[in-house]
Amino acid sequence: MVIIRRLPFTSNAKQFCHNIRRKGSNTSQNGSQSTKRICIVGAGPAGFYAAQYVLKHLSSSAVDIIEKLPVPFGLVRYGVAPDHPEVKNVINTFTKTAQHQNFKFFGNVTLGKDISLQDLRERYHAVLLTYGADMDRQLNIPNEDQPNVVSAREFVAWYNGLPGAQHLNPDLSGQIVTILGQGNVAVDVARMLLSATDALRKTDTTEYALEALSRSKVERVYLVGRRGPLQAAFTIKELREMLNLPNVQTLWKQDDFKDVPEQIPNLPRPRKRLTELMLKSLSEQKMASTSKKKFLPIFLRAPKAIDGNKIELTVTHLQNDMAVPTDKTEHLPSDLFLRSIGYRSSCADNGICFDERNGCVYNANGRVLRDAVSKVVNKGLYVAGWLGTGPTGVILTTMNGAFAVAKTICDDILSNTVDIKQTKPGLNAKQLDRAATWAHWQRIDQAEQEAGKALGKPREKLVDIEEMLKVAGL
Ligand code: FAD
Numbered sequence: 001m002v003i004i005r006r007l008p009f010t011s012n013a014k015q016f017c018h019n020i021r022r023k024g025s026n027t028s029q030n031g032s033q034s035t036k037r038i039c040i041v042g043a044g045p046a047g048f049y050a051a052q053y054v055l056k057h058l059s060s061s062a063v064d065i066i067e068k069l070p071v072p073f074g075l076v077r078y079g080v081a082p083d084h085p086e087v088k089n090v091i092n093t094f095t096k097t098a099q100h101q102n103f104k105f106f107g108n109v110t111l112g113k114d115i116s117l118q119d120l121r122e123r124y125h126a127v128l129l130t131y132g133a134d135m136d137r138q139l140n141i142p143n144e145d146q147p148n149v150v151s152a153r154e155f156v157a158w159y160n161g162l163p164g165a166q167h168l169n170p171d172l173s174g175q176i177v178t179i180l181g182q183g184n185v186a187v188d189v190a191r192m193l194l195s196a197t198d199a200l201r202k203t204d205t206t207e208y209a210l211e212a213l214s215r216s217k218v219e220r221v222y223l224v225g226r227r228g229p230l231q232a233a234f235t236i237k238e239l240r241e242m243l244n245l246p247n248v249q250t251l252w253k254q255d256d257f258k259d260v261p262e263q264i265p266n267l268p269r270p271r272k273r274l275t276e277l278m279l280k281s282l283s284e285q286k287m288a289s290t291s292k293k294k295f296l297p298i299f300l301r302a303p304k305a306i307d308g309n310k311i312e313l314t315v316t317h318l319q320n321d322m323a324v325p326t327d328k329t330e331h332l333p334s335d336l337f338l339r340s341i342g343y344r345s346s347c348a349d350n351g352i353c354f355d356e357r358n359g360c361v362y363n364a365n366g367r368v369l370r371d372a373v374s375k376v377v378n379k380g381l382y383v384a385g386w387l388g389t390g391p392t393g394v395i396l397t398t399m400n401g402a403f404a405v406a407k408t409i410c411d412d413i414l415s416n417t418v419d420i421k422q423t424k425p426g427l428n429a430k431q432l433d434r435a436a437t438w439a440h441w442q443r444i445d446q447a448e449q450e451a452g453k454a455l456g457k458p459r460e461k462l463v464d465i466e467e468m469l470k471v472a473g474l
C-alpha cells in the first residue's frame, strides 16, 4: 500500500477506484451484482500485485492464485540475491494480500500439467497468466552445451535453493570464470562468486551452496559485453557494490573507454552517473594490488565459439549503439562459463497464443490475443509480468505493469466485456491432488525459519518438493 502512494500511477488508481465504487454500487442497487472470480497463474510479483489491485478495486471479487511450487513469491524467493534481503521485503505486502478473505492460494498446481487453461476458463470470469520465465536464452554458438558452460539462471537457482537446481554442482575448482552478458543478473552472480563466504553465511544462501563456495578456487571473474560501457545493462547500485566488495579489485580495460569521456555531457542522468563511476574507478585502478580476487569487465567482445577451456570472442565496434562484428577475434582462457544473456518464457498450455521468437505471450496491453495475425482479443484471458513483457524489469516495473493489467481486467468486467459463462465452480483444494494452501505454506515458512535460526541465518530453504509437502502435512 505504501508503495502505491509513492507512484504517479496512484492518482489514476484513486480515480479509477472511485469510478469502480460508483459503478459497483449501481450494480448492487440493481441487484445484479455477483462475485467475479479471477484466477491468476503464478505467485510471483506480477501475480501478487495484480491480486492486490483487483481485491482492492473490484468490489465483490474473489482471487485464486495457482502456483507450480508449493511455495509462493517466484523470483523474489528464487532470483533476488541472498545478500539483498531488503528487496525481499515485498513479501510482507504479498502476505497481506494473501490474508484477504477473498484470496486463495493453490500451490503445487502446474498449469499445463495438473490443470488445463480450458478448465480454468470454465471456472473463472477472468484468467490472468503471470507464470514468468523459467528457461534461458541461448547464444547459439559452438560448444555451448559443454559441461563447463552453465546458465546464470541455473547458477542463481542453485544458490537460492530452487527445487531441482540443488544438484547442479558447478565446478568451482578453477581460478577463472567468464560471465557472458553484463546485466544485473551477471553482476549478482559475479558478486556471489567473489564475496567472502563468511559474509554470505548470514544470508539465506543454501547450506550446500555455502559449502561449495567456501571450497571455491575462483579468483578472476570476467564480465563480457558485446557492446560498450555506454550500453552496459547493469545499474549503478549494483556496480557500486562490486567496487566496494572487500578484498576484490576491479580492473577495466583502458581501450574500452576510448571516446567515452567526450560523450558524458549528452547522456541522460542515470547513464551519466553510471559512466562517471566507471571512469572514476578506471582512473583510480592500480595494476598492483594485494587483492587476489579480480572483477574484470570487458566491453566490445561478442561470444563466437567455446572450445574446452577457452572462448573465442569477436571484437566489435558500435554503429548506432549496436554491436557490429569486425574480422578480429581474441581468445580468453576460462575454467567455467556462465551464460547470462536473459531468461526466457515457455508456452505452458496449447491454448495460449505464444510468441516463440520473442518468448512471450502475444498480447495487446495485457489482453491475450487469439492469434498473432488477426489480433483479435481472447476475451477474459490476460497476461502480466515477464511472461507478457519479456524477461526484463525490476520488481517496481513488474508492479506497475501488473497494476495496469489488473485495471484492464476490472474495466472489462465492469463493462461486461467479459461475458464468458462459467459452467464449473472455482477450484477447491480438496479436489486437487496435494494442493498447498496458504496455511500449508505458513508451516513450510515456519520450518525454514526455525532451521535458519539454528544456523544464524534468516531461513534455510527446503529444496525438495516431497519434503516441503511432508512438512506442510500433505
Ligand atoms: P516470477 O517472479 O518468475 O513469478 C512467476 C511464478 O510463476 C513463479 O512462482 C513460478 O514458479 C510460477 N510458475 C511458472 N510456471 C508455472 C505454471 N505452469 N503453473 C503455475 N505456476 C507457474 N528485481 C528487483 O527489483 N530487485 C532485485 O534485486 C532483483 N533481482 C533479481 C535477480 C534475478 C536473478 C532475477 C532473474 C530477477 C531479479 N529481479 C530483481 C527482477 C524481478 O525478480 C522480476 O521483475 C519479477 O520477479 C518478475 O515477476 P513475475 O511475476 O513476472 O515472474
Ligand code: NAP
Residues within 6 Å of the ligand: 138, 139, 180, 181, 182, 183, 184, 185, 186, 188, 225, 226, 227, 231, 232, 233, 234, 238, 302, 303, 340, 341, 342, 343, 391, 392, 393, 394
Ligand atoms: P538484461 O538486463 O537484459 O541483460 C542481458 C545482458 O545480456 C545484456 O548485457 C545483453 O547485451 C546481453 N546479451 C543478450 N543477448 C546476447 C547475445 N546474444 N550475445 C551477447 N550478449 C547478449 O537481463 P538480466 O541480467 O537477465 O536481468 C533481467 C532483469 O532483472 C533486468 O531488468 C535487471 O535489471 C533485473 N535484475 C535486477 C537486479 C537488481 O535490481 N539488483 C538483479 C538482477 C536482475 P545487450 O545489451 O547488448 O543486448
